[in-house]
Amino acid sequence: MLKVERLDKISDISASDWNQCVGADEPFGRHQFLSALEDSQCVQPKTGWMPQHLVLYDEDKIKACCPLYLKSHSYGEYVFDWSWAEAYERAGGRYYPKLQCAIPFTPVTGQRLMSCPDATAKHTETLLKAMIERAKELQISSLHITFAQKNEWDLIQDHGLLPRTGHQYHWNNQGYVDFDAFLAHLSSRKRKSIRKERKAVLEAGIEFQILNGNTLEAQHWDAFYQFYMDTSGRKWGHPYLNRDFFTLLGERLGKSTILILALKDxxxxxxxxxxxxSETLYGRYWGCLEDYKFLHFETCYYQAIEYAITHGLKRVEAGAQGQHKIQRGYLPVETYSAHWVADPGFKTALVDFLDHDRKVNELEMQELSKFSPYK
Structure with a gap:
């Protein structure tokens, strides 16, 4: 009665069928986002991302699915396992290829074992077992499920996957009526600091334009692509995304795409x-071609907060890393991943490593919380 089908490309299933398993607050899991990555050739075997998506059917009705890739490297994941690969290969093993259940190039928490509203725990467990069986069938080193939701993470561990934690920085809307109401909840020193930063950007003659849907035009994507290329070249060494991807994103997911542009003259x-x-604004990429003091903070953080307040969103997720986000109202939040490892000896070594890693993450989050700007 239960059947699992493997897809070599996301276009092998219709958007409506896939999206019935995707939550309203998860734009990155939607067919439109994943297909934009594949159709632009950003995600393909030549770039080290070979689609292996799984779809679970019950009496020919879709109940669950997952974005899954066979990978030949660890780029674009944000849960780093380079040291694992090096250690395993030094010991004579072969770490790559590996299976990765994730949204490519996207360190955003979301449902990885995606299921329809009427799906049961049995459906989810069957899908997870199918992922593990696929790893065994391919005779590869490991399977990695990254940026999973907490409830999934708890379930996944029951099936023998090793738990790992990390943290990001998120801003939570406490029902603020405007930006000043948010500032009123901060300590006096932090409130003054943010006002000083915003004033500096205003006095530099910077204005902001927020675009989405039909207001997004080729000229806007041309400008933003220059920013993306400049930032990715300086931070990562090579860009993951090409110009075609942004065109497809605007065409397929325009209503969910919020582009904040800074203008000078x-x-x-x-x-x-x-x-x-439906509840969250997810910050992804930023860049500039002219340098103005505090422009990064204003464009990425303060404009995002204002947008969230205006549109009644519950939170802003500002992406990976960046302790400087704390003093601007973005507090550390735990993230979750889980890892299946074929080699028993390697698994034993990772158990010790991950136990220590989780304790370090807990201590770091405790220390970071002491720097909260809130009263």
């Missing part, structure tokens, strides 16, 4: 790309 000088779910 009617010239676009910086921009930040966000995606919007």
């Amino acid at each position: 009617n010239r676009i000088v910086a921009g930040a790309l966000n995606l919007k779910g």
